[in-house]
Amino acid sequence: MGQGSRVKGQDKIESIKIKEHLTAKFIGTEIYIFDRVESTNDTARELAKKGCKEGTVVIADLQSKGKGRLGRRWESPSGAGIYLSIILKPKKVVSQLTLVAGVAAVEAIKGIIPPHPPFEKGGKGGIFRVSLKWPNDININGKKAGGILTEGILKGKVVIVGIGINVNTPPLSHPLRPPLSPPSEGGEKGEVKRGGWGVEGFSDELKDKATSIMMEIGKRVDRNLLIAELLNSFEYWYEKFIEEGETVMKRWRELSDTVGRRIKVNAENQVFEGIAEMIDSEGSLMLRQNNGSLKRVSAGEVCY
Amino acid sequence: MDIKELKRLVELFEKSNISELEIDEKGTKVRLRKGGVGPSEVSAHRHITHTPPTPHQATVTQTKIEEVTAGIKHKKVIPQGDNYVIVESPMVGTFYKASSEGSDPYVKEGDVIEKGQVLCIVEAMKLMNEIESEVRGRIVSILIENAHSVEFGEPMFVIEKI
Numbered sequence: 307m308g309q310g311s312r313v314k315g316q317d318k319i320e321s322i323k324i325k326e327h328l329t330a331k332f333i334g335t336e337i338y339i340f341d342r343v344e345s346t347n348d349t350a351r352e353l354a355k356k357g358c359k360e361g362t363v364v365i366a367d368l369q370s371k372g373k374g375r376l377g378r379r380w381e382s383p384s385g386a387g388i389y390l391s392i393i394l395k396p397k398k399v400v401s402q403l404t405l406v407a408g409v410a411a412v413e414a415i416k417g418i419i420p421p422h423p424p425f426e427k428g429g430k431g432g433i434f435r436v437s438l439k440w441p442n443d444i445n446i447n448g449k450k451a452g453g454i455l456t457e458g459i460l461k462g463k464v465v466i467v468g469i470g471i472n473v474n475t476p477p478l479s480h481p482l483r484p485p486l487s488p489p490s491e492g493g494e495k496g497e498v499k500r501g502g503w504g505v506e507g508f509s510d511e512l513k514d515k516a517t518s519i520m521m522e523i524g525k526r527v528d529r530n531l532l533i534a535e536l537l538n539s540f541e542y543w544y545e546k547f548i549e550e551g552e553t554v555m556k557r558w559r560e561l562s563d564t565v566g567r568r569i570k571v572n573a574e575n576q577v578f579e580g581i582a583e584m585i586d587s588e589g590s591l592m593l594r595q596n597n598g599s600l601k602r603v604s605a606g607e608v609c610y
Numbered sequence: 611m612d613i614k615e616l617k618r619l620v621e622l623f624e625k626s627n628i629s630e631l632e633i634d635e636k637g638t639k640v641r642l643r644k645g646g647v648g649p650s651e652v653s654a655h656r657h658i659t660h661t662p663p664t665p666h667q668a669t670v671t672q673t674k675i676e677e678v679t680a681g682i683k684h685k686k687v688i689p690q691g692d693n694y695v696i697v698e699s700p701m702v703g704t705f706y707k708a709s710s711e712g713s714d715p716y717v718k719e720g721d722v723i724e725k726g727q728v729l730c731i732v733e734a735m736k737l738m739n740e741i742e743s744e745v746r747g748r749i750v751s752i753l754i755e756n757a758h759s760v761e762f763g764e765p766m767f768v769i770e771k772i
Contacts, residue, residue, distance in 0.1 A: 401734030458738070461742055588702065589734070590734075
């Protein structure tokens with residue numbers, strides 16, 4: 307952990323505090339908490355290979371190599387976010403699991419933050435709108451605040467659902483902004499920008515596109531509570547998905563702002579443009595292209 | 611590529627120490643391979659590549675992959691026989707040959723692979739599904755190009771069992 311970057315009074319992730327709010331039956335029966343890991347998905351993978359129980363959860367205060375899609379970096383500064391991985395052993399690997407996790411995450415955030423929270427000084431004021439952007443982004447007021455990365459391993463016998471949410475990442479002008487930690491405290495040399503908070507919560511490349519719950523409402527959120535809500539919510543929506551998958555897909559569509567928009571999709575080394583017409587029952591995006599044809603996209607980056 | 615260029619390419623190839631050469635240029639694929647039966651063989655077809663049989667494969671029936679599945683992007687010949695294992699995609703998604711952009715591919719044609727070794731990733735909705743080999747063997751061919759979509763059940767690899 308980048309001790310130099312921890313703010314006084316900052317909440318520490320603790321199993322006992324999470325379990326105070328945990329009502330899930332099998333998700334979170336075993337919780338491993340680390341100060342620092344390269345990636346919670348990788349740690350979960352090692353645990354899964356050793357044969358851990360379904361529902362085991364790996365949480366880290368800091369990820370030094372947080373993973374985005376295809377090895378892209380996910381900024382995971384210390385003490386500011388929730389970085390966790392849930393180990394599942396489903397009967398079958400289904401690609402909609404990423405979408406199930408997205409619904410669960412948005413519902414958990416909405417569960418603890420009202421749509422019109424009492425904003426404090428430093429918050430931007432106005433509404434607090436959490437939405438899903440296909441396939442796995444969690445947006446708050448139109449900016450990215452989280453994401454899901456799911457991995458199927460061991461011939462599909464194990465699925466690892468990785469969820470990252472920017473919770474208490476401070477805005478540039480916030481009084482809680484920590485000083486820049488020296489490299490010796492941020493971890494390996496050169497890691498200080500992602501290990502600690504750097505000059506601000508996000509690197510320059512992300513600051514206009516990314517946000518955190520705190521940056522939108524102006525106050526800190528109890529991470530232990532949000533983690534518990536996330537696990538409770540995930541179990542509910544995962545079980546719902548097994549019983550009646552379409553109910554979850556319907557909820558995903560309601561929570562998403564992708565459908566109906568004019569979008570660009572970067573997929574298959576090309577850019578496709580058109581209107582996002584629908585999300586089908588498999589979770590694929592149906593794009594009505596400018597030439598009138600309908601294209602099914604199962605993987606790609608969406609811009610709007 | 612016109613016939614003149616092709617002829618020149620063959621001449622250069624024959625003189626070189628290269629045993630196999632594959633060029634994909636604007637939809638025209640050319641694969642040259644030395645060794646096997648007879649002199650170097652050449653094939654150049656729009657969208658279709660015929661791999662001349664090596665002595666080992668010569669007794670095996672060969673079927674063009676386009677007969678096996680429709681909509682495939684890169685048509686190659688799939689050898690058939692008990693000694694060959696075809697790895698199919700378990701889901702609709704996008705095929706990735708490496709774990710991240712810029713990193714080495716999990717496997718290359720010609721590689722000897724172990725049972726349980728990861729061959730590729732098929733992604734759908736950010737579920738990155740690792741595909742493992744069920745057998746120990748040698749990668750004969752990789753049938754899908756990186757970042758292209760795959761259908762459920764679409765052949766992705768041909769592995770010769772060792």
